[in-house]
Amino acid sequence: MTKELKGIAASDGIAVAKAYMLVQPDLSFTKKTIDDTDAEVSRFQKAVEASNADLKLIRDKAAQSLGEEEAQVFDAHMMILADPEFTGAIESSIKNDSVNAEQALSDVSGNFISTFEAMTDNAYMQERAGDIRDVTSRLMSHLLGVQLPNPALINEEVVVVAHDLTPSDTAQLDKKYVKAFVTDIGGRTAHSAIMARSLEIPAVVGTDDITKSVKQDQEIAVDGLTGQVVVEPTSEQTASFKKEADDYAKQKEEWAKLKSSASITADGKHFDVAANIGTPKDLQAVLDNGAEAIGLYRTEFLYMDSSELPTEDDQFDAYKKVLETMGDKPVVVRTMDIGGDKHLPYMPLPEEMNPFLGYRAIRISLDRQEIFRTQLRALLRASAFGNLRIMFPMVATVQEFQAAKKIFLEEKDKLVKAGTKVSDDIQLGIMIEIPAAAVLADQFAKYVDFFSIGTNDLIQYTMAADRGNEHVSYLYQPYNPSILRLVKHTIDAAHKEGKWVGMCGEAAGDPIMVPLLLGMGLDEYSMSATSILKVRSQMKKLSTADMAKVAEKALNDSISNDDNKKLVEEATK
Numbered sequence: 001m002t003k004e005l006k007g008i009a010a011s012d013g014i015a016v017a018k019a020y021m022l023v024q025p026d027l028s029f030t031k032k033t034i035d036d037t038d039a040e041v042s043r044f045q046k047a048v049e050a051s052n053a054d055l056k057l058i059r060d061k062a063a064q065s066l067g068e069e070e071a072q073v074f075d076a077h078m079m080i081l082a083d084p085e086f087t088g089a090i091e092s093s094i095k096n097d098s099v100n101a102e103q104a105l106s107d108v109s110g111n112f113i114s115t116f117e118a119m120t121d122n123a124y125m126q127e128r129a130g131d132i133r134d135v136t137s138r139l140m141s142h143l144l145g146v147q148l149p150n151p152a153l154i155n156e157e158v159v160v161v162a163h164d165l166t167p168s169d170t171a172q173l174d175k176k177y178v179k180a181f182v183t184d185i186g187g188r189t190a191h192s193a194i195m196a197r198s199l200e201i202p203a204v205v206g207t208d209d210i211t212k213s214v215k216q217d218q219e220i221a222v223d224g225l226t227g228q229v230v231v232e233p234t235s236e237q238t239a240s241f242k243k244e245a246d247d248y249a250k251q252k253e254e255w256a257k258l259k260s261s262a263s264i265t266a267d268g269k270h271f272d273v274a275a276n277i278g279t280p281k282d283l284q285a286v287l288d289n290g291a292e293a294i295g296l297y298r299t300e301f302l303y304m305d306s307s308e309l310p311t312e313d314d315q316f317d318a319y320k321k322v323l324e325t326m327g328d329k330p331v332v333v334r335t336m337d338i339g340g341d342k343h344l345p346y347m348p349l350p351e352e353m354n355p356f357l358g359y360r361a362i363r364i365s366l367d368r369q370e371i372f373r374t375q376l377r378a379l380l381r382a383s384a385f386g387n388l389r390i391m392f393p394m395v396a397t398v399q400e401f402q403a404a405k406k407i408f409l410e411e412k413d414k415l416v417k418a419g420t421k422v423s424d425d426i427q428l429g430i431m432i433e434i435p436a437a438a439v440l441a442d443q444f445a446k447y448v449d450f451f452s453i454g455t456n457d458l459i460q461y462t463m464a465a466d467r468g469n470e471h472v473s474y475l476y477q478p479y480n481p482s483i484l485r486l487v488k489h490t491i492d493a494a495h496k497e498g499k500w501v502g503m504c505g506e507a508a509g510d511p512i513m514v515p516l517l518l519g520m521g522l523d524e525y526s527m528s529a530t531s532i533l534k535v536r537s538q539m540k541k542l543s544t545a546d547m548a549k550v551a552e553k554a555l556n557d558s559i560s561n562d563d564n565k566k567l568v569e570e571a572t573k
């Protein structure tokens with residue numbers, strides 16, 4: 001039966017395809033006493049064989065689509081299945097305790113997991129606990145006769161449906177087959193949504209209950225522009241979604257004509273429209289969309305894509321590739337922003353009540369200096385190959401910036417003394433994403449070379465509303481005068497000291513925000529590469545002098561996000 005849902009439009013585009021449920025099945029079981037333990041052992045052995053067969057397939061697919069290194073995690077899973085210490089202990093438990101295989105599996109794996117997890121000084125062994133958990137779920141699914149989702153094996157066009165997607169789940173989606181995704185939870189600036197935009201996969205998040213509203217293989221229509229989702233659409237609805245998809249494709253063809261143009265307003269002012277990237281793999285989209293710079297390279301994905309801390313040379317190669325590809329165009333590289341919703345499996349962080357307010361980003365870098373220094377050395381060495389700027393994330397105090405700069409200068413000095421070629425004009429800037437830094441921007445501006453405003457976090461911290469929580473997503477209010485005043489203060493403070501200001505939060509590519517930012521004098525606009533041509537086309541129609549008047553009203557006369565939205569819509573009609 002047709003069912004309509006409304007969620008948060010998270011990544012532009014429209015798709016109609018079969019649902020693929022990326023949902024963990026119920027793996028609960030009841031304990032049983034077993035008489036014929038030989039038969040039970042052989043039932044367990046069959047589950048081992050079936051799990052092995054799954055893993056071989058998944059491993060091969062992962063090697064093709066993600067690369068040999070990513071595929072190796074599945075080798076580790078197969079090794080556990082082949083380890084007599086693990087499977088033998090389960091078989092002994094079935095025989096000695098006369099229990100069913102599910103119970104024996106649960107007991108034995110529970111013991112292994114708690115032993116590994118107790119090794120708090122050994123990150124490698126702690127990570128093995130995660131592997132045992134994965135293998136246990138796979139074995140349990142075969143014992144219970146239920147199917148685990150295997151996204152790596154998708155080989156037809158689907159819409160992925162999930163409760164939530166982590167950034168690493170999102171990275172594994174194969175664009176060839178995954179036409180869209182829809183989730184129960186999440187917000188527009190959660191990292192999975194940001195990645196969907198850079199992968200150009202249409203997405204709707206925060207629908208509340210899509211996982212309960214659709215079943216595997218049912219048809220589902222998704223509109224990532226409006227947030228509309230229809231399960232089992234009628235033929236009229238399908239036709240209307242398809243028409244909208246065609247219109248959108250035509251619109252994109254129009255925008256594509258601006259690929260080689262500069263971004264110039266109706267009154268002849270030029271602004272840099274730049275791209276946000278997560279890995280060198282995103283460079284193709286940067287070139288295809290004619291970015292004038294890279295305004296944010298989120299280097300944490302380099303750390304997240306790896307099974308151990310990336311070496312200085314691994315990092316150097318990645319940074320050099322990005323800098324060389326961009327030639328003399330500026331590349332703003334942000335140092336590692338781990339924590340919050342971004343984790344490293346090999347670097348367990350303390351359990352925190354409030355991870356977004358916790359141990360993250362520059363706080364980790366200043367504390368674990370060996371990691372930070374390695375990254376800075378790789379960046380310094382790469383600086384000889386292009387126009388590098390470095391930016392520190394989550395800076396709250398001037399002292400944090402000064403400490404980071406001191407470390408940067410120490411590493412630079414060592415390299416120069418060793419005869420390594422490094423650029424002599426690397427600008428050092430900070431993200432403005434903590435309200436304290438925005439309020440104190442006039443002081444910060446004396447010390448830094450530039451600011452880049454991170455609205456995703458600046459809004460979450462100013463409004464005290466988790467950026468990934470759909471229940472408070474109404475508080476994601478980029479045009480609220482409180483946010484606009486912080487932005488304006490930051491821009492004015494920088495300009496007073498002769499420094500430039502960019503914005504790399506999602507608001508920089510928002511069609512309501514762009515006119516306001518032009519009016520407030522923002523210098524650089526950095527966004528998902530796929531938004532660049534849309535913004536360039538919009539800028540052509542706007543005059544900065546007119547927008548300054550609109551911004552003035554929005555800052556001083558309005559009391560709400562919605563008022564300002566209407567104000568801009570009226571003024572730019």
Ligand SMILES: C=C(OP(=O)(O)O)C(=O)O
Binds near residue numbers: 457505
């Ligand atoms: C660009 C930002 O950083 P991230 O989205 O990576 O937190 C931001 O907070 O706006």
Ligand SMILES: [Mg+2]
Binds near residue numbers: 433
């Ligand atoms: Mg941020």
